[in-house]
Every structure is written in structure tokens, then in C-alpha cells.
Amino acid sequence: MAKNSLFAILLRSSWWIGLLIAAVLALLSFALLPADLRLVGALSGFPFLVVSALALRRQWGLPSAARIAQTQEALADLGWPAFSALLEQAFRREGYTLRLPSGKSEAYDFELERGGRLTLVSARRWKSARTGLEALRALQAAREARQADAVIYIGLAALSENARPYAAAQGIDIWQASELAGLLRDLPSGKGRPH
Incomplete structure (x- = not known):
């Protein structure tokens, strides 16, 4: 079509x-x-x-536009410890086994495993003003080094003109406010930080 x-x-x-x-x-x-x-x-x-x-x-079951906007606003107010705790809780609820990267990793923040599939998640730059090619290239390099099946980049901001086609070509899943609203469905609506 x-x-x-x-x-x-x-x-x-x-x-x-x-x-x-x-x-x-x-x-x-x-x-x-x-x-x-x-x-x-x-x-x-x-x-x-x-x-x-x-x-x-x-x-069916997708969050409304209002819920997406509320989620984006709430997440933009969070610091990394609170945001990473929310992600950990949500990924475990979805049935993933979650591990932090061994050693210091600039490319990704979580290793998820479910059904024998390894997924690397980069989320630390979720509040960046714009996502560029460098972060996605680093994530792709980590995928190849770890032989991961999939990678997810989490960011509220738009991707740069070069980053979007690169993500599509490499099969990098980009999660923005709409995907996070679905994943973090227990995030309280309205202003304020989640408990």
C-alpha cells in the first residue's frame, strides 16, 4: 500500500x-x-x-495523545536514578532478565534477556536536546561486540537528519514518548515525580 x-x-x-x-x-x-x-x-x-x-x-491499548504528553513531561523532570529505576521495574514486569553492563559502558545502560534473545538498551541520554549519529554508532558497535540480537535507544528528543536513516538501516529501535507511555503505564498522570 x-x-x-x-x-x-x-x-x-x-x-x-x-x-x-x-x-x-x-x-x-x-x-x-x-x-x-x-x-x-x-x-x-x-x-x-x-x-x-x-x-x-x-x-487498541495504545496510550492516548494526552497520556503521551503527560509521560513526556513527567520523564523530563526526573533524574537518572529515578528514571533508570522506573525502566528496570518496567522491563522486569515485561518478563526480561535485566543486567547492568559489566564495567563502565558509554554505549548502553541495560542488558535485557528474554527467550534467549539479548537486547542492549541505551537510555542515559533520554533528556538530550537532540540525538545525533555518535550515540547510535556507539550503540551499534556495542551490539556487534556483545553479539546482541537487538538494541533500543531511548530518547525524548527528535533524531538528527543523519541519525534517523542510520537507525532504520541498522535496525535500531528508537523509543520516544509514545513507546515509554506504553512501557511505563503505571507512571502517575499529572505533574509530579513518580513514587
Whole structure:
């Protein structure tokens, strides 16, 4: 499916938009078409119902935009000890065995293991103003040295123009406020630090 096709855009939009389009098409069909064509016209909205159902399935359980904004605000106020403790608790809840890197590592902060897969997580720069290529290259080098299956870079800020394609090419998962809102779902909403 083309990235900017109508159905691709609807899949990225709120699920109810496709449902609304299908309902409008059905209402217009019954209001404007001759009696023998009303059902056919109403069925023209069926693809929009399918897209709406697919979008709903994708969006089910995802945090709302307000929750993402609250999470970003709360995390921006935290210091590293509190943020790392939240991450440790959340990763363990998700079933990971968590280890700190052996020795001092500038590239990553956690080693996660689940189902025999090793994942390295870099999170210490979560409040950086912008994520550049250097941090991602260091994480990729650590992945190769540790022979890790996956790597995750956690940062609230946008990636630089060079960093985004590099992360995509290397398969580096970038977690920002929306992913953290899902992971840290027990983070209290509103202002203030988590307990």
C-alpha cells in the first residue's frame, strides 16, 4: 500500500474516522440514490469499515495523545536514578532478565534477556536536546561486540537528519514518548515525580 494513499492515511489516523466515512457514505446513499441502488451505494463504505477495524486493532491499548504528553513531561523532570529505576521495574514486569553492563559502558545502560534473545538498551541520554549519529554508532558497535540480537535507544528528543536513516538501516529501535507511555503505564498522570 502506498504510504500516502487514502487507506494508508486512515490506518494511521484514529480508528473512528474510517467508521465515520462509512456511515456518511451509507447515509448519503440512502438519501440521494434511487431505491434499487441504495444498498449498493451503502456497501461502497465497506472498505472504510475494514480499514476502521484494522486501525482499531492496531490502536487498541495504545496510550492516548494526552497520556503521551503527560509521560513526556513527567520523564523530563526526573533524574537518572529515578528514571533508570522506573525502566528496570518496567522491563522486569515485561518478563526480561535485566543486567547492568559489566564495567563502565558509554554505549548502553541495560542488558535485557528474554527467550534467549539479548537486547542492549541505551537510555542515559533520554533528556538530550537532540540525538545525533555518535550515540547510535556507539550503540551499534556495542551490539556487534556483545553479539546482541537487538538494541533500543531511548530518547525524548527528535533524531538528527543523519541519525534517523542510520537507525532504520541498522535496525535500531528508537523509543520516544509514545513507546515509554506504553512501557511505563503505571507512571502517575499529572505533574509530579513518580513514587
